Amino acid sequence: MSRRDPHSYADLDQGRVTHVDLDLDVDFGSRTLSGTATLRLAAPSSGPLDLDTRTLTITNAATPAGVAIPFETAANDAVMGARLRLQLPAGTTAVVISYATSPEASALQWLEPAQTDGGQQPYLFSQCQAIHARSVLPCQDSPLARFTYQAKLTVPEALTAVMAAAPGEKGPGARAGTRAFTFAMPQSIPPYLFAFAVGDIVSRDLGPRSRVYAEPKTLDRAAWEFAEVDSMLLAAEDVFGPYLWDRFDFLVMPSSFPYGGMENPRLTFLTPTLLAGDRSLVNVLAHELAHSWTGNLVTNATIDDFWLNEGFTVWAERRIHEKLYGLEAQALSAAIGRNGLNDALASFGSDSPFTCLKTDGEGKDPDEFYSLVPYEKGFLFVSLLEQTVGREKFDDFIKKYIRHFSFTSITTEQFEEFLDKELPGVAAQVGAQEWIRRPGVPGNAPSFSSARLEHLKGLAAGWAGGARPQVAAAKQWTPEDWQIFLQALPRQLSEADCAWLDGNFQLTKHGNCEILCNWLAIAAGSGYAATRTRTRAFLGEVGRMKYLKPLYTALHKNPETRALAQETFAEHGGGYHPIARGGIERILAG
Ligand code: BES
Ligand code: ZN
Numbered sequence: 270m271s272r273r274d275p276h277s278y279a280d281l282d283q284g285r286v287t288h289v290d291l292d293l294d295v296d297f298g299s300r301t302l303s304g305t306a307t308l309r310l311a312a313p314s315s316g317p318l319d320l321d322t323r324t325l326t327i328t329n330a331a332t333p334a335g336v337a338i339p340f341e342t343a344a345n346d347a348v349m350g351a352r353l354r355l356q357l358p359a360g361t362t363a364v365v366i367s368y369a370t371s372p373e374a375s376a377l378q379w380l381e382p383a384q385t386d387g388g389q390q391p392y393l394f395s396q397c398q399a400i401h402a403r404s405v406l407p408c409q410d411s412p413l414a415r416f417t418y419q420a421k422l423t424v425p426e427a428l429t430a431v432m433a434a435a436p437g438e439k440g441p442g443a444r445a446g447t448r449a450f451t452f453a454m455p456q457s458i459p460p461y462l463f464a465f466a467v468g469d470i471v472s473r474d475l476g477p478r479s480r481v482y483a484e485p486k487t488l489d490r491a492a493w494e495f496a497e498v499d500s501m502l503l504a505a506e507d508v509f510g511p512y513l514w515d516r517f518d519f520l521v522m523p524s525s526f527p528y529g530g531m532e533n534p535r536l537t538f539l540t541p542t543l544l545a546g547d548r549s550l551v552n553v554l555a556h557e558l559a560h561s562w563t564g565n566l567v568t569n570a571t572i573d574d575f576w577l578n579e580g581f582t583v584w585a586e587r588r589i590h591e592k593l594y595g596l597e598a599q600a601l602s603a604a605i606g607r608n609g610l611n612d613a614l615a616s617f618g619s620d621s622p623f624t625c626l627k628t629d630g631e632g633k634d635p636d637e638f639y640s641l642v643p644y645e646k647g648f649l650f651v652s653l654l655e656q657t658v659g660r661e662k663f664d665d666f667i668k669k670y671i672r673h674f675s676f677t678s679i680t681t682e683q684f685e686e687f688l689d690k691e692l693p694g695v696a697a698q699v700g701a702q703e704w705i706r707r708p709g710v711p712g713n714a715p716s717f718s719s720a721r722l723e724h725l726k727g728l729a730a731g732w733a734g735g736a737r738p739q740v741a742a743a744k745q746w747t748p749e750d751w752q753i754f755l756q757a758l759p760r761q762l763s764e765a766d767c768a769w770l771d772g773n774f775q776l777t778k779h780g781n782c783e784i785l786c787n788w789l790a791i792a793a794g795s796g797y798a799a800t801r802t803r804t805r806a807f808l809g810e811v812g813r814m815k816y817l818k819p820l821y822t823a824l825h826k827n828p829e830t831r832a833l834a835q836e837t838f839a840e841h842g843g844g845y846h847p848i849a850r851g852g853i854e855r856i857l858a859g
Pocket of ligand 1: 553815
C-alpha cells in the first residue's frame with residue numbers, strides 16, 4: 270500500500286505519473302491556458318487513475334494512439350479541488366489530456382500592464398505551492414509524486430516565457446503574432462515546484478551558474494542587489510555538498526508576488542521588496558538557494574511534514590549568513606526569527622496543534638494554516654541537534670542526509686529513523702518527541718545572544734522609562750539593528766514618541782520594507798494619524814503577505830482605522846494575488 274497524501278486525490282497504487290509533456294497556449298485575452306498535457310506512467314496501468322484538478326475544463330482524454338479514455342470529474346471541494354477519474358484501458362503507458370485553465374486558476378495571477386514596472390505589457394506568473402499546481406495541469410498533486418517534464422509555451426510575440434526548467438529553443442508560434450518557447454526539466458520535481466512566468470522579461474549573467482531575470486526597468490537594481498549570488502552558492506555547497514540543479518537563476522517578480530521568495534528549481538522567484546538598495550535583504554535569496562537541497566532534493570512527503578522543508582532551510586540560510594557576514598549577524602537574524610515565532614505562537618495559542626512540527630492538516634486549506642512555526646521552531650530544533658552533537662559531526666550528518674534522500678519525498682518519521690541510525694541516542698537526549706509532536710516551544714530551545722543584540726534590546730526596554738537611543742548613533746544602525754529595536758519597543762507609543770522617532774529617523778520614508786512595515790505597524794497600533802497616508806499607499810505598492818497581513822491586522826484592530834482598512838482593501842485588493850486577497854479577507858472578517 271502506498272502512503273496517501275491527505276491533500277491529494279492521487280492513489281499511487283493505481284499508477285504513477287513520472288513524466289509530463291505540456292503544450293500550452295497562453296491567452297491573455299481570455300486569461301486561460303489551453304492545450305494538452307501528456308502524462309507518462311512509470312509502468313503500464315489499467316483501470317481507474319485519479320488525478321487532482323481545480324477549475325480545469327477537461328475536453329478530451331486519449332492514449333497517444335488516439336484511443337479514447339473515459340473520464341469523469343467529481344464535484345469541486347473547496348480545499349482539494351475536483352477529482353478527475355480516468356478509466357485506463359489495459360496496458361496504458363501514457364494519457365493525452367486536452368484541457369483549459371480557468372481565469373480564476375488559483376495558481377495563476379494575470380496582471381494588467383499597469384500592474385507591472387514597465388506599464389506596457391501584461392504579465393502572468395504561477396505560484397503552485399502548496400496545492401495549486403492542480404489548477405494549471407491535471408496531475409497527482411502530492412510531493413510524493415515526482416515527475417520530470419518538457420513544456421512548450423506559446424505566448425504573444427512581444428513577451429518572453431521563462432520556466433523553472435532548462436530553456437530550449439524558441440521560435441515563431443503556430444498562430445500569427447505568437448512565439449513558442451520550449452523547456453526541459455530533466456530532474457524530477459514535486460508538482461508544487463512547477464513554475465513559469467510570461468512578461469516583458471530580460472536577463473543578465475551574474476556568475477558562471479547564475480543569471481538574474483527581471484523586467485527591463487528593474488534589471489540594473491536587481492543585478493546590483495544580488496551580485497553576491499555566486500559566493501552564496503559556494504557557501505551553500507560547503508554546507509550541503511554539490512549543487513545538483515545545474516543552474517541557479519532567479520526572477521525578480523512584479524510587486525504583487527505574495528511571498529518573499531519561492532524556491533522554484535533553476536529559477537527562484539523573488540519579491541521586488543528585496544531591492545532595498547543596500548543588500549540587506551539578501552538572506553531571502555540565501556533561503557531559496559538553500560531549498561535547492563532541503564526541499565527540492567529532500568522534499569516533505571506531505572504538507573504535514575513542511576517543517577522538514579522550512580526548518581532545515583532556515584537553519585541553512587543562517588549558516589550561509591554566518592559564513593558570509595559573521596556570528597553577530599547570525600545572532601540578530603535568529604533573534605528576529607524568534608520574535609516572529611513568538612507572534613505566531615501567540616496568535617495560534619501556544620497549545621494549538623498547529624504549533625507542533627508535525628501537523629495534521631487533513632481537511633484544512635494549507636494557505637490558511639501557513640505560519641512561521643515550521644520555519645522558526647524547526648530552526649530551533651535543527652540548531653539544538655547541531656549544538657548537541659557539535660558542528661563537525663552535524664555537518665557530516667546533513668551531507669549524508671541529503672545524499673541519502675536526494676530526489677525523494679520523505680515523512681518526519683523517515684527523518685527520525687535516519688537520525689536514530691546516524692546519531693544514536695541524540696533524539697532521546699534532546700526530547701525530539703516533544704519538539705515534533707507537542708505544541709509550543711520546549712524549555713531546552715537554544716537561545717542566541719550577542720553583545721549587540723543585548724544592547725539594542727536594552728535600549729528598547731528602557732523606552733517606557735523615558736530612555737531614548739542617541740540620535741547620532743541610531744542613524745548608523747544597520748537594517749537588522751532597526752528591526753530588533755522596533756520589534757522590542759512597546760506595541761503602543763504615545764503620539765509624541767511616534768513623532769520623535771519619525772522626526773529623527775524618517776521612518777515613514779524608509780526604503781527598506783522590513784523597517785517600514787515594522788514602523789507602520791507600531792504607528793497603526795498606536796493610532797498615530799500621520800502615517801495613515803503612507804500606510805494606505807504602501808498597501809497598494811506591495812503584494813507580499815508578510816507586509817499586508819500585519820498592517821491590515823493593525824488597522825482592523827483599532828476601531829478608528831477599521832474603515833480605513835476596508836477602504837484600502839476596496840481600493841487595492843483587486844491587484845493582490847488571490848492567495849493574499851483570501852488572507853486579507855479573513856483578517857477583515859474577524
Ligand atoms: N517555499 C516558501 C514559500 C511558500 C511556502 C509558498 C508555502 C507557498 C506555501 C519559501 O521558501 C519561503 O519560505 N519564503 C519566505 C522566505 C523567508 C523565510 C526567508 C517568505 O516568503 O517570506
Ligand atoms: Zn522556504
